[in-house]
Amino acid sequence: xxxxIMHAPGDVRVEQRPDPVxxxxxxxxIRVTAxxxxxxxxxxxxxxxxxxxxxxxxxYVGVVEQIGAAIEDIQVGDYVVGSFVASDNTCxxxxxxxxxxxxxxxxxxxxxxxxxxxxxxxxxxxxxxxPGVPTDAQAKSLLAASDVLGTGWFxxxxxxxxxxxxxxxxxxGAVGLLGILxxxxxxxxxVIAFSRHADRQALARKFGADEIIEERGEAGIARIKxxxxxxxxxxxxxxxxxxxxxxxxxxxxxxxxxxxxVGVSHGVNLDGLDLFFATVNLLGGPAPVRRFLPELIDxxxxxxxxxxxxxxxxxxxxxxxxxxxxxxxxxxxxxxxTI
Amino acid sequence: xxxxIMHAPGDVRVEQRPDPVxxxxxxxxIRVTAxxxxxxxxxxxxxxxxxxxxxxxxxYVGVVEQIGAAIEDIQVGDYVVGSFVASDNTCxxxxxxxxxxxxxxxxxxxxxxxxxxxxxxxxxxxxxxxPGVPTDAQAKSLLAASDVLGTGWFxxxxxxxxxxxxxxxxxxGAVGLLGILxxxxxxxxxVIAFSRHADRQALARKFGADEIIEERGEAGIARIKxxxxxxxxxxxxxxxxxxxxxxxxxxxxxxxxxxxxVGVSHGVNLDGLDLFFATVNLLGGPAPVRRFLPELIDxxxxxxxxxxxxxxxxxxxxxxxxxxxxxxxxxxxxxxxTI
Numbered sequence: 238x239x240x241x242i243m244h245a246p247g248d249v250r251v252e253q254r255p256d257p258v259x260x261x262x263x264x265x266x267i268r269v270t271a272x273x274x275x276x277x278x279x280x281x282x283x284x285x286x287x288x289x290x291x292x293x294x295x296x297y298v299g300v301v302e303q304i305g306a307a308i309e310d311i312q313v314g315d316y317v318v319g320s321f322v323a324s325d326n327t328c329x330x331x332x333x334x335x336x337x338x339x340x341x342x343x344x345x346x347x348x349x350x351x352x353x354x355x356x357x358x359x360x361x362x363x364x365x366x367x368p369g370v371p372t373d374a375q376a377k378s379l380l381a382a383s384d385v386l387g388t389g390w391f392x393x394x395x396x397x398x399x400x401x402x403x404x405x406x407x408x409x410g411a412v413g414l415l416g417i418l419x420x421x422x423x424x425x426x427x428v429i430a431f432s433r434h435a436d437r438q439a440l441a442r443k444f445g446a447d448e449i450i451e452e453r454g455e456a457g458i459a460r461i462k463x464x465x466x467x468x469x470x471x472x473x474x475x476x477x478x479x480x481x482x483x484x485x486x487x488x489x490x491x492x493x494x495x496x497x498x499v500g501v502s503h504g505v506n507l508d509g510l511d512l513f514f515a516t517v518n519l520l521g522g523p524a525p526v527r528r529f530l531p532e533l534i535d536x537x538x539x540x541x542x543x544x545x546x547x548x549x550x551x552x553x554x555x556x557x558x559x560x561x562x563x564x565x566x567x568x569x570x571x572x573x574x575t576i
Numbered sequence: 577x578x579x580x581i582m583h584a585p586g587d588v589r590v591e592q593r594p595d596p597v598x599x600x601x602x603x604x605x606i607r608v609t610a611x612x613x614x615x616x617x618x619x620x621x622x623x624x625x626x627x628x629x630x631x632x633x634x635x636y637v638g639v640v641e642q643i644g645a646a647i648e649d650i651q652v653g654d655y656v657v658g659s660f661v662a663s664d665n666t667c668x669x670x671x672x673x674x675x676x677x678x679x680x681x682x683x684x685x686x687x688x689x690x691x692x693x694x695x696x697x698x699x700x701x702x703x704x705x706x707p708g709v710p711t712d713a714q715a716k717s718l719l720a721a722s723d724v725l726g727t728g729w730f731x732x733x734x735x736x737x738x739x740x741x742x743x744x745x746x747x748x749g750a751v752g753l754l755g756i757l758x759x760x761x762x763x764x765x766x767v768i769a770f771s772r773h774a775d776r777q778a779l780a781r782k783f784g785a786d787e788i789i790e791e792r793g794e795a796g797i798a799r800i801k802x803x804x805x806x807x808x809x810x811x812x813x814x815x816x817x818x819x820x821x822x823x824x825x826x827x828x829x830x831x832x833x834x835x836x837x838v839g840v841s842h843g844v845n846l847d848g849l850d851l852f853f854a855t856v857n858l859l860g861g862p863a864p865v866r867r868f869l870p871e872l873i874d875x876x877x878x879x880x881x882x883x884x885x886x887x888x889x890x891x892x893x894x895x896x897x898x899x900x901x902x903x904x905x906x907x908x909x910x911x912x913x914t915i
Contacts, residue, residue: 329807330831338831338855340806467679468668483848492669492677492861502848509822509844513837513861516677522831522855 240352241293241557246284247565249558254292257348257356262307265360267299267317271380272351273548274560274572275321276410277501282561285503292349293557294574295321296384298376301364302354310361316371317364318379318534319357320387320526321345326362336362336527351557353576365530368538375537377545377573381415382533385571386544387526388499389415389476390533393423395497395520396472400424405461405469405489406446408476409437411547411571412499414444416474418544421445422536425472429464431457431485437570440546454481458488470494475521478502492516499524548573579691580632580896585623586904588897593631596687596695601646604699606638606656610719611690612887613899613911614660615749616840621900624842631688632896633913634660635723637715640703641693649700655710656703657718657873658696659726659865660684665701675701675866690896692915704869707877714876716884716912720754721872724910725883726865727838728754728815729872732762734836734859735811739763744800744808744828745785747815748776750886750910751838753783755813757883760784761875764811768803770796770824776909779885793820797827809833814860817841831855838863887912 240254257266272294281288301315311317324331324339331339343358357363371379378386389412398404398420406413406420409432420428421444430446431453432438438449450460462469468491475486478500486496487507498521512519536542550569552560553576560572579593596605611633620627640654650656663670663678670678682697696702710718717725728751737743737759745752745759748771759767760783769785770792771777777788789799801808807830814825817839825835826846837860851858875881889908891899892915899911 329805333830333832335832335855338853466668478848480848493672493674493864498852502852505848505851507846507848507851509817509819509841509846512844512846512858513841514677516674516861517859519851519858520856522852525832 238353239554240349243281243288243291243293246282246288249282249293249561251555251557254352257354259303259305260356261358262305263359263361264305265301265308265311265357265364266303267297267355267357268302269297269299269350269353269355269576271376271576272297272574273380274564274574275384276412278561279565280501280503282565292352294349294351295345296380297350297355298379298383299355304360308361311364311366316367318367318383318530319363319365320530321384322523323358323363324527325359326527331362334528335525337523337525351554351574353554363527365534367534371538374543374545377548378537378543379534380573381544381547382530382537384526385411385547386415386533387529388412388524389474390419390529391524391526392416392474392476392497392499393419395495396474397495397518398423398425398472401426402471403427403429403465404471405473406430406476407473407482407486407489408500409434409441410476413474413476414440414547415544416476417441417446418444418542420472420474422542429461429470443546454485457485461489472497476500478505480505483507487512487515487517490517494518495520497521547571551575577692578893579688582620582627582630582632585621585627588621588632588900590894590896593691596693598642598644599695600697601644602698602700603644604640604647604650604696604703605642606636606694606696607641608636608638608689608692608694608915610715610915611636611913612719613903613913614723615751617900618904619840619842621904631691633688633690634684635719636689636694637718637722638694643699647700650703650705655706657706657722657869658702658704659869660723661862662697662702663866664698665866670701673867674864676862676864690893690913692893702866704873706873710877713882713884716887717876717882718873719912720883720886721869721876723865724750724886725754725872726868727751727863729758729868730863730865731755731813731815731836731838732758734834735813736834736857737762737764737811740765741810742766742768742804743810744812745769745815746812746821746825746828747839748773748780749815752813752815753779753886754883755815756780756785757783757881759811759813761881768800768809782885793824796824800828811836815839817844819844822846826851826854826856829856833857834859836860886910890914
């Protein structure tokens with residue numbers, strides 16, 4: 238099969254790779270119908286993480302082609318969505334809704350789903366069947382659910398977004414934008430997005446942002462306070478992962494408020510005393526997308542949400558390198574790879 | 577009046593100080609009937625914080641002697657308990673239960689309650705009247721409620737201690753010990769305390785600890801995991817404030833679990849990526865004791881809890897220096913000053 242390999246930072250190629258096979262009785266193999274390039278794929282692309290001949294991709298929708306002997310809930314031919322972490326969905330951590338930290342978790346990034354096929358470990362726990370046949374727009378949205386929507390949704394839930402809450406959103410990439418959508422769906426009274434890119438501001442408003450702040454850092458924090466009688470936001474979504482964005486998120490939040498952070502941390506270091514006196518609830522990490530998939534699939538298949546709008550560039554798998562380049566240069570927010 | 581002044585690290589004296597007066601119409605002046613020495617008072621005593629001629633003490637119970645013109649809820653002669661942060665109890669932060677970060681907060685440490693009298697700012701919001709006349713034992717417990725019990729209680733609530741939860745407690749000082757009491761009262765299924773001091777272990781068990789772990793750091797974390805099928809605690813109370821204790825608390829907690837941290841941070845630095853993959857809820861800071869006071873006063877005055885047991889040394893105010901020394905040398909867990 239064909240699949241994306243990153244040979245070195247900036248060097249992405251589509252190459253022939255061995256077809257995946259059932260390795261464990263709990264595996265399935267799917268034919269990937271769409272995958273995408275994630276903001277986190279840019280870290281190795283930019284040299285901020287090792288990139289030495291690694292298969293890429295951890296988001297996917299597709300159709301089940303083979304199942305292992307122990308599979309009970311998934312059938313060959315099912316159209317399925319899964320998360321970027323394979324999980325058994327039965328351990329105490331999964332049962333508590335933290336499938337991204339399942340006791341038997343397998344990171345899909347190690348498998349690489351920017352490819353024609355993919356082996357899905359723990360398939361019964363990981364994959365969720367889509368009812369009916371999705372339209373093209375729905376298929377895009379399902380792919381978004383597989384990761385960026387699920388991640389934005391988790392961030393909003395972790396930030397305790399809901400009725401009577403003012404929600405601030407740090408980060409205007411796909412996750413931040415879909416965090417806006419999530420916060421609004423969860424009933425947030427008012428969503429304030431930080432963004433200085435006109436196209437992203439437009440999408441932020443489309444997803445429900447009530448106000449946009451262009452300032453960053455201390456100036457951004459001062460602006461949020463101005464807009465909230467000096468208190469700060471009740472709930473803040475952090476969707477970048479840098480020191481600046483974390484401090485901006487924590488500083489934007491009132492004491493007793495909640496910060497949901499989902500940007501993979503790069504160089505973040507939190508001073509204990511500052512955190513102590515911030516007195517905010519902090520919850521973040523790899524999003525347990527699996528927790529939200531049934532609900533998100535339902536919202537998508539009934540056309541209540543359209544998160545697929547975050548994809549602003551669509552390329553065939555063979556042109557993956559162009560997609561990486563476009564995202565790296567911020568010419569695209571999110572690239573869909575059709576397979 | 578007489579009051580404690582710390583002249584320099586290790587140099588505590590009881591001296592004549594000016595009697596407090598009503599400065600603002602929202603003030604009250606109380607006759608302090610008991611105060612105590614806090615674990616946090618040891619930081620300046622040991623030179624870890626500035627100690628240059630500062631009045632000491634931020635816990636108190638007492639009787640109202642004077643009230644300002646704007647006071648409505650408190651009367652002269654009332655027996656009252658307050659927290660270490662004066663708060664208006666009306667701003668949005670207070671109303672959300674975070675009175676320790678009130679928009680108009682005044683830290684009582686700046687006033688110094690190890691003294692015969694104390695001015696209490698924002699007295700209507702800060703002070704809670706005790707119904708009836710407390711016994712000696714109840715008076716001790718009310719003093720504990722003023723800070724260490726309220727702080728332990730907040731830690732347990734922040735750690736989401738409750739039914740079906742296994743709660744780990746890092747720190748066997750007064751706050752940690754009362755965190756055990758709080759976790760049990762909140763319905764925790766199982767409380768595991770870290771302690772290597774026989775006397776504190778005994779008190780931990782008295783307050784409801786089911787198991788004691790003597791190991792610390794990585795070994796302590798490994799032991800908690802052993803005791804919880806590899807998962808870690810659902811809820812962890814951190815009541816020390818060092819790098820080691822924070823990492824031990826976070827490491828002891830399962831993904832999706834909660835860490836309530838109330839040890840004032842000294843030299844704590846959290847790596848963002850470690851925190852990201854820990855995927856725990858983190859909430860801490862100066863405890864909003866005021867939130868819990870009505871409930872705690874009721875539990876104490878109906879003899880349902882006896883947190884005053886943490887006081888293992890009682891001295892008259894004039895001998896405060898001996899009390900500091902005893903706590904510094906760990907000969908006493910908690911010193912009560914009678915006034």
